[in-house]
Every structure is written in structure tokens, then in C-alpha cells.
Amino acid sequence: xxxxxxxxGVDTAGLAWRAWRFPRYARSTGPVDNVLExxxxxxxxxDTPYGWRYSxxxxxxxxxxxxxxxVPSARIAVADLLL
Numbered sequence: 001x002x003x004x005x006x007x008x009g010v011d012t013a014g015l016a017w018r019a020w021r022f023p024r025y026a027r028s029t030g031p032v033d034n035v036l037e038x039x040x041x042x043x044x045x046x047d048t049p050y051g052w053r054y055s056x057x058x059x060x061x062x063x064x065x066x067x068x069x070x071v072p073s074a075r076i077a078v079a080d081l082l083l
Contacts, residue, residue, distance in 0.1 A: 034082055035060060035061055035078075036059075038059075039056070040069070041054055042055075062077075062078055064078045
């Protein structure tokens with residue numbers, strides 16, 4: 001269940017795609033994306049497979065900051081969140 005301030009790193013419509021993609025990155029010698037995908041604002045949408053989608057999506061890179069919903073005035077370096 002989504003609550004304001006929760007961290008949600010996956011759009012459920014993309015789970016199958018990620019299940020296919022991530023193991024291939026793990027075994028490859030090539031670079032990974034090294035990005036943080038931020039999904040916010042869930043809204044009902046009967047045209048999507050599960051009836052919901054996010055109204056806002058952002059792809060952030062290591063040099064970008066991210067502001068958590070729980071403390072919007074805080075800035076966290078994306079590089080600190082990436083492995």
C-alpha cells in the first residue's frame with residue numbers, strides 16, 4: 001500500500017521487464033545504467049495493466065540531487081544511493 005513519504009523504486013508494470021533485464025546486467029561485463037528512477041504521484045488509470053500509473057517519473061544520475069518526500073527540504077546526492 002502506498003503512503004505519502006514511502007520510497008517506491010519500481011513501477012509494477014515494469015517488474016517483468018526488470019526481472020528479465022537485471023540478471024543480464026549482473027552477468028555482463030558492460031556498464032550498468034547507474035541511475036536512480038524516481039516514480040511519484042500514483043494515479044488511477046484504467047488503461048494500464050494494473051489500473052494505476054505514476055503521474056511523475058524522473059531518471060537521475062550520480063551528479064544529481066534527490067529530495068525525499070518525507071523531508072522535501074533535504075537534498076541527498078544520488079551518488080550516495082547508488083552502489
